[in-house]
Amino acid sequence: MFNDQKILFSGMQATGTLTLGNYAGALKNWVTLSDEYQCFYSVVDLHSITIRRDPADLRKRARDLLILYIAAGLDPEKNCIYYQSHVSGHAELAWILNCFTYMGELNRMTQFKDKSRKHADNINAGLFTYPVLMAADILLYQADVVPVGLDQMQHLELTRDVAQRFNNIYGDVFTVPEPYVGKTGASIKSLQDPSKKMSKSDENPNASIYLMDDPDTIIRKCKRAVTDSGSEILYRDEKPGIKNLIDIYCAMTGKKPEETEKEFDGKGYGEFKAAVGEVVVDQLRPVQQRFEELSKNKDYINRIIKENSEKANYYASKTLRKVQRKVGFPDRG
Ligand code: TYM
Secondary structure, X not given: OOOXXXXXXXXXXXXXXXXXXXXXXXXXXXXXXXXOOEEEEEEOHHHHOOOOOOHHHHHHHHHHHHHHHHHOOOOOOOOEEEEHHHOOHHHHHHHHHHOOOOHHHHHOOHHHHHHHHHOOOOOOHHHHHHHHHHHHHHHHOOOOEEEOOHHHHXXXXXXXXXXXXXXXXXXXXXXXXXXEOOOOOOOOEOOOOOOOEOOOOOOOHHHOOEOOOOHHHHHHHHHOOOOOOOOOOOOOXXXXXXXXXXXXXXXXXXXXXXXXXXXXXXXXXXXXHHHHHHHHHHHHHHHHHHHHHHHHOHHHHHHHHHHHHHHHHHHHHHHHHHHHHHHOOOOOO
């Protein structure tokens, strides 16, 4: 597409406040991978309206999220950082792919089942076809790789199935993408209930560390994290609270669970929790500072938004035109 580099696509929803789970499972890996690939990082605002949102709040959160991508270390001159709603190709391709996705496949999506339970008064068609829009996001840019947390794997598998189905009918139109899941941090759990994932929508603020939490809050939340009986720092399924804190520690430091067990051998939960808090604070502080600086620089951000949406539209329309031709829509002359 651009040069010899492979293509990477990923996105996040501008809903709620980003958590350490989003950072460890996705954003941090995005930054690491961004040298190796030609990257498209989208603020997926079309996805956000499957649940009712206050318009002004959605607009503000979407802009903050876009700024946060840059603050986390993604160079917007090199990586295409843009709003999904600024590229109409996402919705157009999603319609076409809807016609190549089966109801039975969408019925099996666990995220649809969870969200329908949570929002029983608003089980709209968009919530149901959400994974098709996600497939369109990825296939529109012919992405080779898609870095995500473990909770998105089922959607990625569906994307691959739809791409292969389309290719079997029309020839090699889409690149079939590979998921990229980091060795650590792919599934960060709630600090209050390690059987659940850490989530933006958790009602208990102590369950999640938010990217914009101040140092004292982060340290306090880590100290209050639910731990297990016993006193040793061991990476075991029977100790889900400590296992989660080790995952967080490893995601922040790049260390392995075995190294972490050794490092804290003979030390108690209190000392370990304090250390986890500190490494999280150290990681997030520069991101928070840069976010504050960038937020003030409105002209710069507006220029990035404009330039990158043009770039995204250019590449998206190439794939879209090809797909439209393949399915039999008339040429544009
Ligand atoms: P979203 O906005 O819920 O989450 C953004 C990214 O963060 C990861 N993540 C986690 N990783 C580890 N531990 C956690 N507790 C945790 N919580 C969230 C997610 O796996 C994700 O990578 N549908 C997607 C957004 C999307 C997308 C796409 C992603 C739309 N189109 C195309 C990739 C490619 C979503 O709602 O992610």
